[in-house]
Amino acid sequence: MSNEAEYSYFVKRLRDEIENGQSRRHDFCVKKLAFTTGLLGIGSLGVPFKADHIDLTSLLWLVPVVSLAFDLYIVSEDYGVKRAGAFLGKLNSGAAESERIWESEFVHEKNNKFAPFAFFIVSIVLWGGAAMLLLQSHVRYFFIIIWSIVIFLTEIGLLVYSLQLRSNLKE
Numbered sequence: 001m002s003n004e005a006e007y008s009y010f011v012k013r014l015r016d017e018i019e020n021g022q023s024r025r026h027d028f029c030v031k032k033l034a035f036t037t038g039l040l041g042i043g044s045l046g047v048p049f050k051a052d053h054i055d056l057t058s059l060l061w062l063v064p065v066v067s068l069a070f071d072l073y074i075v076s077e078d079y080g081v082k083r084a085g086a087f088l089g090k091l092n093s094g095a096a097e098s099e100r101i102w103e104s105e106f107v108h109e110k111n112n113k114f115a116p117f118a119f120f121i122v123s124i125v126l127w128g129g130a131a132m133l134l135l136q137s138h139v140r141y142f143f144i145i146i147w148s149i150v151i152f153l154t155e156i157g158l159l160v161y162s163l164q165l166r167s168n169l170k171e
Helices: 003-043 057-088 097-109 115-136 141-170
Strands: 046-049 052-055
Touching: 003 057, 003 115, 057 097, 057 115, 057 141, 115 141
Parallel strands: none
Antiparallel strands: 046 052
8 A cells, every 4th residue: 555545544534533523522412411401300300209209409419510521521522523633734644735724724713712611611501500409409508519619620620621632732
């Protein structure tokens, strides 16, 4: 196999990996919303069972934790897509000139400035919803405050890490 054929095969495989990564990232985003809204909905219910009342508000504590778990996967897939695209933008990547220009110039000039913050904003909104429901369930404020601080700082840390990964690819 010639070098040119090897490069062509490699670039095609890399392009396929980008598409697969984008698909996996999308699936994680959809699953994150499905699981967390399900937990929010079920956690906000009280279920009567015979003479007892089953309180499901404990599930609300899991909403931001599940959201954070999905965020880890979303950031991982996002980085994989960005890393492959950054490689294709290099002069010696074997990609066609139009693809190199797309990956190295156009995408960076016309990128969506909101995109890096989307996972964070959704997770904070989900945390806020869970916190409001927990406040109504007469849970002690101290536990909600500690839980909120841990969740918020962890999400901020993941956001900073994600932005740092993106920044390193631009160098």
